Amino acid sequence: MPDAAISAQKPVNAPADHPALPTEKIGILLANLGTPDNYDYWSMRRYLSEFLSDRRVIDYSPWLWQPLLQLVILTTRPSRSGAAYKSIWNHEAGESPLMTITRDQTTAIADTMQSQYGDRVMVDFCMRYGNPSTRSKVKAMIEAGCRKILFFPLYPHYAGATSATANDAFFRCLMDEKWQPAVRTVDPYFAHPQYIDALARSVETAYAKLKTKPDILLCSYHGVPKRYLMEGDPYHCQCQKTTRLLRERLGWDKTEIRTTFQSKFGPEEWLKPYTVEEVARIAADEGKKNIAICAPAFSADCIETLEEINEEIRESFEHAGGQQFTYIPCLNDDPAHIAALSAVIDENLQGWIQP
Structure with a gap:
């Protein structure tokens, strides 16, 4: 997870009035599908509207799909989905299990990366739908000095409705940046x-x-x-x-x-x-x-x-x-899973950084 404080220094041989720049590092941004902020009707409606409006997920013509979605589906489905979320909700943390587990995975991977690369890397996570948004995390990494970002959709298998739409959101964020970082995306790891x-x-x-x-x-x-x-x-x-x-x-x-x-x-x-x-x-x-x-x-x-x-x-x-x-539960933050994800990250960082 990123540190609150960002070290900054002036570039070598820069004039005295040159502003200090953050120390350059490599960002490792994990991405998962997303989660509603809560299981109430309006939280669920916002989340489902964003998710089901994605043309990678539902590729029907918006002229046909959006009236059906907004006027019919989203009048009843948020309540049904909200009840399902309530049955599994992490009430103690006030969030969905996906949020809790993804945060735990990120912390474990960050610890592994820190032990290998020190402060030269920054590890964080985002969600394709809902919060924390991809845009907010990309912006935070660039402001922290990440001149290279490895974007890692946490889907073992590639699908247009998962990996591709996560990558779409990531690249759209880069369109708003005056100074874009160098980037890489991680291939599916279904056979690793x-x-x-x-x-x-x-x-x-x-x-x-x-x-x-x-x-x-x-x-x-x-x-x-x-x-x-x-x-x-x-x-x-x-x-x-x-x-x-x-x-x-x-x-x-x-x-x-x-x-x-x-x-x-x-x-x-x-x-x-x-x-x-x-x-x-x-x-x-x-x-x-x-x-x-x-x-x-x-x-x-x-x-x-x-x-x-x-x-x-x-x-x-x-x-x-x-x-x-x-x-049989998902691999979640099991040490063997963290080791596998970290190995995938290491392979994709080759040429950018060495332990």
Whole structure:
């Protein structure tokens, strides 16, 4: 996290009246999806309006989509979503779990970077939607003397609706700067060996606590419209590869693990199989009463995992006759995850700085 005080000095050989400039450093800006400021109606409406107005997320014509969104969807959905957020809210901290976890991740990564690079780097986080905004954090880094910024969307897999829109917001911020820093964006890390190992270790740890091994592990990824895949988005293929690499790392048979997709929104077909339907089918048609589920596409637990998976999808499984449902938490600020993210950062800093 950035220090409140910013050291400044005059450039070498500058005239006496030259203003002091902040000491140059490298900014490492982590980015996640976002969170409402609260779960009340208006906080939820502001957040959902920003999120669902993003053309990367919903690419229908604004002439058709915006009237439907503003006059119909946003009259009822904020209350329903607010109730879901309330059920998982970190009431002690007064914020969503995603905010708490992302802050904890940033602190842990900042400690790692500090131990390697000292005060030559500055680590902070922003949200694509809501607060803290990408714009506010980019501006703060530039004012603190960051002449190079590594922008790191915390999505293991690339999708236009996640990584791309985060990058869009970042680059739009740079358009307002008179003196732009040099920048880099981080590639998806869905196949990075340390990420796969951290995932595998989280599964092994969870299974070690169970009396009976689950019949099957579902890797549930956030869905996107199938049309996006047909238009060239690589997300589906990257998710399938993560599942395969996880299975190989665990040493499992193909029958022990599957890929599914959750969070369908709107009338068109999304990537299948849908998690909420698949868990019911597994229980009713295949007779598998003991399953586990993890969410490799999420770097931190959030509404889609804590409420959708651990409440709605669990209910679908149990209603169909399932008996034992184990949700394996996201990697969050687990040391193995922090080490994996730090390794990705180190690789992307090459040529800019050395330990």
